Each structure stands twice: as structure tokens, then as C-alpha cells.
Amino acid sequence: MSLLVVGTVAFDGLETPFGVRERILGGSATYIGMSAGYFVERINLVSVVGDDFPQAHIDLLNAHKVHTEGLQVIEGEKTFFWKGKYHMDMNSRDTLDTQLNVLEHFDPIIPESYKDCEYLMLGNLVPAIQMRVLEQLTTRPKLVVLDTMNLWMDVALEDLKKVLKKVDVLTINDEEARQLSGEHNLVQAAKAIQAMGPQTLIIKKGEHGALLFGPEGQIFFAPALPLAEVFDPTGAGDTFAGGFIGYLAQTKDTSFDNMKRALMYAATMASFCVEKFGPERLEHISDAELAERRAQFTQLIHVH
């Protein structure tokens, strides 16, 4: 098994009702990679940062099994920066600042040894860049999972539709599913999106769990764990995606039944992520904690 993750590595500025962080490690690939590291021994990362990106963050990624040979460091430029503020309900957030910096001219260069990856996670990026990754691969991966966002539906819909034809699994949230499909009802939205290419669709509903739509109308639902304290939802969706593809890569099984299991681990990882600021909680999850949390999910829906 080999897992390639392409996405952003960033600085995030975060404001939640519980506190503020000016400039901490963030980015889709950061969360995906650190989450997947709980399931596989090695994650190959392709991303870009500026020369302001500290070695300590690179060391942290490496310590979580995220290999950074494919992390471009652009001299004289700055790392992507995003700043957001969450409101009390934690479901809505305002973007306060976005500085693309190195992302503006990002050309993902896939190292030779990564080009035959079996599992590929395309984190949220400009769809044309996601396509550039696929074009460089020498063999078709066993599984391609793609995440995207409403912005690309607004400004790069045709590019998004092109790349969607090439992926196996799409992960988006409920509002994005509605926007992409033009259908309000999520079952109908899923059907419309699956017709665009991805055989499998994951609709993330945040605190309301996630729906997995497979081929032939199969549906599975993974709940979110009701938590007494949600500290910071940043990265929860990427952590979810990382748990999903990490579990699949670990178990080497992309059947719908195994995707159901993967979704439960995805939800489990996301439940950790929101407990602290940024990726802090993902730095220290013990095997026992992971097993116990996964068991709580089983208990939550267990009826006999």
C-alpha cells in the first residue's frame, strides 16, 4: 500500500468562542496526513509552503508519518494563510482573511517514487491543480478520493466537473452537495452527483454525522458523537477524510462494506479533532483512546 496526499499546508488564524490562535499549523493536507498516520505507516505528501514555514512544523508532520520530500518550499514567498472566526453554534464561520501566497502559482510536482501510488487523497485545491496531479501518475490508483468546496463550484465549475469524472469518491458537505447538484433533497443530490463521475459520495453534515452513498443506491450513515465540548471545528472535515482513506489503505479493501467501517473511523478521528485548537489534539491520541472512542460510536447506535 502507498498513500499519496495532495492538499494545502498552511498557517491558520482562528477565533472561536473559546479563544484565539494567531498563526498555527493548518491546511487540508496537514489534517488529512496527521489523521491517516493513525492507520498507515507512511503518508507521501505533495504540497507547497513559503520560506517562512518553520522546521518545527515539518518535524511535526514527519513525526506523524507524513513524509515531506514532495513539500515544495518556495524561497522568497510566504505560506498560504487563512483566518476565520467561528460563532457560538460552531457550524457557521466567517473567513476574515485569505492570503493565497505560494498557492497562487502552485504546480504540484509528484516525485517519481510517488507516481504509482495505490491510494490518492486529493484535498481541497483548485480543481485544475487536482487534475494536474492525476495527469502525472503512471498507474491509475486503486482509489482516488477528492475533496472540494463551494468556491470552486462558483468559479471553476467546468474544471471541477472534469476532475470529478476521474475520481472514485467525492467528499463534500451538505450545502455543497445541494449547490453542485441543484437538488435540495440529499438523496436526489447524491444521485445527480454520482452521475457526474464518482461512484461513491460522502456527504459530511458536521455535528449531524455523515452519509455514504454507494453504487446501486446503497446508503450508510455514520453519526457524529455528541460531545459536551466542541472547541474548534477547523480541520474536522479533513481529519474525517484522512481517517477514511487511512483506514481503507490500511485494510487494502475498497468494498462498500469496508467503506462503512472506514466512515466510522473517519467520524472517530473527527471527534478528536474538534476537542482542541487546530491539529493539536491529533498530535497525541493513544491506541487505547482511539479504540475507546471508536467503541463509543458503536455504543451510540447500538440497539438489540
Place this chain on the structure above:
Amino acid sequence: MSLLVVGTVAFDGLETPFGVRERILGGSATYIGMSAGYFVERINLVSVVGDDFPQAHIDLLNAHKVHTEGLQVIEGEKTFFWKGKYHMDMNSRDTLDTQLNVLEHFDPIIPESYKDCEYLMLGNLVPAIQMRVLEQLTTRPKLVVLDTMNLWMDVALEDLKKVLKKVDVLTINDEEARQLSGEHNLVQAAKAIQAMGPQTLIIKKGEHGALLFGPEGQIFFAPALPLAEVFDPTGAGDTFAGGFIGYLAQTKDTSFDNMKRALMYAATMASFCVEKFGPERLEHISDAELAERRAQFTQLIHVH
């Protein structure tokens, strides 16, 4: 087992994106009773209507095992009327008209033979009227379930708090739980509400399922079935409550484990309700349909 249901019997005017009904059978006790009728052989109803209430509606209730000896018919007055309009997302609705009519002076008179009921479902009503019901009972029921709404938190909070001390299970939606507790987080909201009296709390989240909070921090989650068509959500919450208490009364078991099973049947019944206008779908559910739908819920969250 004997099940007493007290609540409204009404005319509803409904507008949804799929059509309009000017004046159809509605009311909390109607949905609760018709839903519970799929689980028990007899539901004792206490409610009030005006002399404009047609015999056909009474016949319909009777045909669904809802006994109407306790249904007061007030000569010269009109039945409670509510008119609402749903928007495309079906989660929000505007009240277009409310005519209390007979409800304004409703004094629930519990027939002698109903006063020793084992299971009591207090549908949404003025809290002081719900209290009047409890005062008339000769024995404390095995289980008292109460439903309420945000309006009473606004205009009759003290009365609501008084009656909450006397009930075992409270069913409210997520926004109401937040309002009643003053806590945004639902786990913390549940804890605060349980401290007000009800040992058990059900938080209904509509299309996002329902949470069951039991004693000693126990939590269970019942999903909602992702439906391709949601026609009219009117009465879904009451149908849910009717399925819940109906199943408990049928099985004569009020343990937390059995409440979990009851919640799955509650969700099952609610999933039928939304498929047609008003209570129309509740008129004809076959045993096979009920069993098949219940199995779909198991399948939805089944992972091995």
C-alpha cells in the same frame, strides 16, 4: 397496559412546495394516537373540538384504535385551526394563521376509567393544562411523556418548569432544548434539562435524527432515514412521539434499552408520516411495510 393521550385535535391548513391543503385533520393527539395505534390495541384520547368537526374524522380516529369518549365536542364553537407554510428546505416553516377557538377555554376532563392509565402521553398544550391532567389521575402512571414547544418557554416558563418536575420523558427539538436550558451544546443542554425533572430527554433533530439522553449520562442516537421525497413534515414529531410511547406500552418495558428500541420505531413511524400530506400516510401502513422500513433503519447504520 392502558395508554392515555392528551393533546390537540385540529384542522390544519398546509402549504408545502408540493401542494396545498385548506383544512385537513391535524393536531398533536391525532398524530400521536394514529401512530401509537400501530403498536397497541387501544388509545384513550382526551381532547376538544368544536361542532364543526366532522363525524368522518372521528370515525377515522376510531378506526385507528383511538377511542374518543374523552373527546369533548363544544356546541357553538369552532375547532382549533392552524395554518402553516413550509419552504423548500422543509426544516423551517411560517405560521400563517392560528385560531385557538375551543382551545382557549379547554379544561381536560379525564373520564373515570382513564384515571388509572399506565402510560400517559401529554402532547403539546399549555403547560397548565398538562398539569391539570396529571392532577386528575388516581394513580401515578408507569411512564409520563411530555411534549412542549418554544412558545410555552416564552409565555409560560414557570408553569412548564412545574409540570416538568412530574414527567419521566420530555421530547423537544434541538432549538427548544437550547432555549429551555440556555446551553448551546446539546450534551450540556440535556444535562441541564434532566436536572429540571425528566430523567430521560429526547431531542428531535428532524432530518438529522434524534438523541435519547438517559440517566447516568447514557446517550443513544436514532438516525432519520434519508428519503428521496419529503412531502410534508407536519406531524412528524408527534408521530415520532406516538411510535415511542406506543412501542413502550406494547412491550411494557420502560428500561433505557427498550427506550432505544422504541426510538427506532419512533423514527420509523416519522419516516412514513412525511411521505404524504398531514396524517394521510398514517392511514394505511401495512405490517410488511412497517417491518421493511424498520429493517431499512437497521441497514442504514449496520457495520460489522
